[in-house]
Amino acid sequence: MTLPPTFQFSQNSLQDYVDCPRRFQLRYLLRQPWPAVESEPLSEYERLMEQGRRFHQLVHRHNLGLPEAELTKTIDDPDLRRWWRNYLESPPPNLPTTLRRAEVTLSAPMRDHRLIARYDLLALEPGRSAAVVDWKTNRKRPDSTVLTARLQTRVYRYVLAEAGTVLNGGTPLSPDQVTMVYWFAEHPAQPEILPYDAAQHAADGAYLADLVARIATRAASGQEQWPLTPDEGHCRFCTYRSLCDRGDQPGSIAGFDADQALDISLDFEFEEVEEIEY
Numbered sequence: 001m002t003l004p005p006t007f008q009f010s011q012n013s014l015q016d017y018v019d020c021p022r023r024f025q026l027r028y029l030l031r032q033p034w035p036a037v038e039s040e041p042l043s044e045y046e047r048l049m050e051q052g053r054r055f056h057q058l059v060h061r062h063n064l065g066l067p068e069a070e071l072t073k074t075i076d077d078p079d080l081r082r083w084w085r086n087y088l089e090s091p092p093p094n095l096p097t098t099l100r101r102a103e104v105t106l107s108a109p110m111r112d113h114r115l116i117a118r119y120d121l122l123a124l125e126p127g128r129s130a131a132v133v134d135w136k137t138n139r140k141r142p143d144s145t146v147l148t149a150r151l152q153t154r155v156y157r158y159v160l161a162e163a164g165t166v167l168n169g170g171t172p173l174s175p176d177q178v179t180m181v182y183w184f185a186e187h188p189a190q191p192e193i194l195p196y197d198a199a200q201h202a203a204d205g206a207y208l209a210d211l212v213a214r215i216a217t218r219a220a221s222g223q224e225q226w227p228l229t230p231d232e233g234h235c236r237f238c239t240y241r242s243l244c245d246r247g248d249q250p251g252s253i254a255g256f257d258a259d260q261a262l263d264i265s266l267d268f269e270f271e272e273v274e275e276i277e278y
Contacts, residue, residue: 003029003219008107008114009212011155017215018151020229026240029219034239052137055083055185056120059135062087063102063121083137083185090188092133092181096125099167108162111212117159126169131179132156141187148194153180157196158204175201 007028017024026032058071058080068088075081100123107116121133134152147153157180164173175196182192218226228244229235235246 003113003216005112008116009110009215010116010118011150011152014155014208014211015151017211019231019234020238021218021226022228022244023234023238023240024215025226026243032240032243048137051077051080051083054080055137056135058084059087059120060102063100086185086188087135087183092131092183092191095123095131095133095181096129097123098126099124101167106159106163108159111209111216113212113216115155115159115208115212117156119156119160122160122164122167124164124167126167127171129177129179130160130164130168130173131181132160133181133183135185136182137185139186141184141190142182142192144192147182147192153194154204154208156180157194158201158208161196161201174198 013024013028016027054077058075062068062071072084075084100121101119102121103119104122105116105118107114109115119132120135123131123133134156157175157178161173161175161178164178165171175198178196180192180194180196182194184190184192228246232246235241235244238244238246241247
């Protein structure tokens, strides 16, 4: 069960492997259909997912140049209306303005495969600075240490530094020109701004290359069933929990990370997404 040569790693697939190797195997190698809902009540889960999708679509279309007034007319959900107002009145601060690219995908080599990053928004001042903006609709704002450690943070900044030349006037981006911004629809005045530097970039490159190598080695080993996570907290919102005898009841919606689920389910639904390889 080797990885196909065309397999592309993403922050979602790598996070799945770190959380639970068996989940990675089921989702990406065996293509196992999802036999269980992620959280309960199902209607609330579906509502949160739909709200997240609609917010991302609104912001995407706004960054493509659609008029604010026309977009506002389409909103009939009170939460979505509040998020939209927060976005318009309290956008991420101090973003570069020269070049804005919404819903763009960059990819860079990683061992014998490619590593891709799908960005909500890239804002650049070519030759000077580049910001990754990620829109979050979490009800609770994650802790800064959690955001810093997320594979999304490591992958997004690393790939932009590696593959951002095409958006930087043909000049390679220095890691210290890169910033990651998490903007929270429920907490618009509290964005998380994470700068980058050469030492972090080197550490991320080594870590990601080692992680990809470990996954490829395990895939080539012929191991029939990959190990389950020792942390059963990861199982509460995993659609494969019943296959692994880790319970058949979904976790409560109160502890569910709708943004993480949205990242995976979108992966990516926008037809306008453009992939740029380096």
